[in-house]
Amino acid sequence: MTLQIRLFIVDDHSVLRSGLKMILNSQKDMIVIGEAESGAVALTKVKTLNPDIILLDISMPDMSGLEALEKIRKTCSAKVLMLTMHNDEKYLQEALKAGANGYVLKQAADTELLQAIREVAKGEIYLDSTLAQNLVKSMYCPHKETKNSDSHLTEREKEVLRYVALGYTNKEIGESLLVSVKTVETHKARIMEKIQCQKRSDLVRYAIENGYIST
Numbered sequence: 588m589t590l591q592i593r594l595f596i597v598d599d600h601s602v603l604r605s606g607l608k609m610i611l612n613s614q615k616d617m618i619v620i621g622e623a624e625s626g627a628v629a630l631t632k633v634k635t636l637n638p639d640i641i642l643l644d645i646s647m648p649d650m651s652g653l654e655a656l657e658k659i660r661k662t663c664s665a666k667v668l669m670l671t672m673h674n675d676e677k678y679l680q681e682a683l684k685a686g687a688n689g690y691v692l693k694q695a696a697d698t699e700l701l702q703a704i705r706e707v708a709k710g711e712i713y714l715d716s717t718l719a720q721n722l723v724k725s726m727y728c729p730h731k732e733t734k735n736s737d738s739h740l741t742e743r744e745k746e747v748l749r750y751v752a753l754g755y756t757n758k759e760i761g762e763s764l765l766v767s768v769k770t771v772e773t774h775k776a777r778i779m780e781k782i783q784c785q786k787r788s789d790l791v792r793y794a795i796e797n798g799y800i801s802t
Contacts, residue, residue: 590616591615591616591617591618592616592617592618592639592640592704592705592708593618593620593636593638593639593640594611594617594618594619594620594638594639594640594641594642594704595619595620595621595622595623595629595632595633595636595638595640595641595642595665596608596619596621596622596623596641596642597622597623597624597625597626597629597641597642597643597644597647597652597655598622598624598642598644598647598670599624599625599644599646599647599648601624603693604622604624607619607642607670608622610697610700610701611701611704614701616705617701617704620636620638621633621636621638625647625648625649625650626647626649626650626651626652626654626655626658627649627650629641629643629655629659630655630658630659630662633659633662633663633665634662634663637663637664637665638663638665639665639666639708640665640666640667640668640688640704640707640708641659641665641666641667641668642668642670642704643655643656643659643667643668643669643670643687644669644670644671645669645671645672645673645678645682646671646672646673652669652671652682653678653681653682653685656669656682656685656686656687657685657686660685660686666688666689666707666708667686667687667688667689668687668688668689668690668691668703668704668707668713669682669687669689669690669691670691670692670693670700671690671691671692671693672692672693672694673692674692674715674717674718676718678690679714679715679718680795683712683791683792683795684792684795684796686788686792688707688712688713688788689703689706689707689712689713689714690713690714690715690718691703691713691715692715692717692718695715699715699716710786710787711756711787712751712754712787712788712791713754714753714754739781740778740781740782743764743774744774744777744778744781745799746764747760747764747771747774747775747778748778748790748793748794748799749794749799750763750764751775751778751787751790751791751794752790752791752794752795752799757771757772757775775790778790
């Protein structure tokens with residue numbers, strides 16, 4: 588029997604929540620266990636329901652999704668996937684800083700949302716494909732000086748760190764740098780050891796805080 592991903596939806600639009608529930612509940616590996624129309628209501632419910640993943644909007648009346656995200660991080664261990672209309676890179680960066688595990692636009696295809704949920708469930712960071720491409724074009728530069736020059740990281744490790752922070756998979760990083768997936772995994776392991784972190788999300792936050800992705 589397939590283990591289902593337990594989902595909780597936070598959005599102030601009831602029609603959107605209903606549509607999402609229909610899409611998600613139609614998947615064999617997903618089930619919506621709860622919903623909330625505001626961040627405040629969500630905080631109360633997730634304590635009891637303890638979902639695997641929370642789909643969280645940014646623009647809500649009582650508190651923003653970013654504020655709710657910070658409070659959720661202190662309330663439960665659920666992963667958080669931002670589902671928003673904001674295609675602004677600043678919102679993406681703020682969400683990642685606050686601890687989001689992914690960022691998808693509401694106008695994205697249903698298939699992309701489902702892929703994002705499954706990737707986040709596996710512990711990956713998922714970024715909207717369009718925003719990720721824009722980040723690469725506007726911010727990625729192999730020779731760019733970082734705010735905190737990490738002399739203990741090699742140039743190749745810094746390149747890998749940037750790609751990880753932009754949401755690239757090991758396979759995509761390998762293809763971009765013309766190296767094997769195993770080599771990418773080795774670089775990631777060394778980076779994590781050097782900066783003393785254990786999760787991919789920690790790598791992302793480290794990269795943002797140290798200037799590998801500008802804000």
